[in-house]
Amino acid sequence: MQPESIVQEMPSPAAAPAMAETVLTVDNVSKSFGDNHVLRNFSLALRRGENVVVLGKSGSGKSVLIKCIIGLLLPDAGRITVLGQDVATLDHAAMDRLRAKVGFLFQSNALYDSMTVRDNLLFPLRRHWLAHGPAEEEALVHQALDDVGLAHTAELLPAELSGGMRKRIALARTLILRPDIILYDEPTTGLDPVTAREIDHLIREVQQKYRTSALIISHDMNCVRLVADRVVLLVDGRCYAEGTYEELAGNADPKVHEFFA
């Protein structure tokens, strides 16, 4: 028996005051792997400059959701619109152009082992044809590393970095493209509490400095509390509840309460 959504009890983002432009819309998206129905008519909207956290248990389909958004997976049904473009209708070239505006911080960081930090940062820049000459490349690398506080690591290999440093470099690789939207896949998973808080603050700093919108997948409640402007609770593939951290923390529904207890 699937739990009924209580999302209608929460303030709807569409009804929120001072509404900003919507940069990402997930509209009734479903995705299954065989008999495993991961997403069921899931909907979500992300506004410019907003941090939205999708909260859910492990295996609840959070990572599948952002892989559908970035086009790594195709949804079975529904529509995903990113910066005004329907992801399903884009050809490879158009999808690549869109991906240059959407950063993705992977859960495992996904740094290229065989490349130095500098080359890791230059890779997306060069592949998207976004740099014009070595001087501009160098300036962008320096700025991105400076943003994450690791300006001295350019010549190091990922294997020479700690887990927290690798996460920061992965974020720098995302920031170097100056994206409009950043998708974070469990940014604090596997990090010690101190480093995890540093990453949380970094996410906030990036939002404030570059006015990026962010969709953050997490089940780390400290991370949710620190970075979320709005929280969407994903239960059994559905949007079960939605609201600010404080609103959901005060919700008595057992399915919501078990996350905030």
Add this chain to the structure above:
Amino acid sequence: MPNTALLAETGEITSFAGRFFREGFRPRYELAELLHQCYVVGYQSLPMVGITGFIMGMVLTLQSRPTMAQFGAESWIPVMVGLTIIREMGPIITALIFAGKIGSSIGAELGSMRVTEQIDAMEVSGTNPFKYLVATRVLATTLMLPLLTILADAIALYASFLGVNMKGTTTLALFTNNILSGLTFGDVLPAFVKTFFFGFAIGLIGCYKGYFSDKGTEGVGQAANSAVVVASLVIFLLDLVAVQITGLLGLN
């Protein structure tokens, strides 16, 4: 492996090869990565291939000498060794060594990249990972194995010359002349051509196993291992086919 699984995997590898021909030769061309891979799979395999070739030529000469001597046919050693190495042993042994070194390396590297989401990261970085990772590696192995085989053949024949001189005396000129007098176009060309297919198979299977590696470190190990096993088996099958084809063409 059950027959159905074997057939299914054969179909998947064939489909993977089809994708290589569909996507591998279209822009955006990854020339820098292709050259890098040629360096990795070619240049860095030189010591292994050289040592193997040297031992192959030396051992073949030393072991065949007593038997040839019993029939008073020692003067035929250069021809016999030349034909054996150039037609069969050079291509096969080099390909097997290459499969062990490069096939497993490709399987493990791509498997590791799959597990750590590096392949997905490449895709969101505006890169077609199939072209960047697979097409370049398959082309590199296809182009480099023939060159390595020529090198291994040359080193093996020189080692054979040393082997002959360990128990007797001959000049390099006479030894070389004997080998060349026993070789025909039909001996050299098919042996050279089949190494392209060996290289293609090694690169393709290594990439296939790594690219579709299951999640987890165990999957990476399995990808590396099965890349070598399957590639080695395919090398022998291709060799069998090559023998049949050269026979039909009257080149045996």
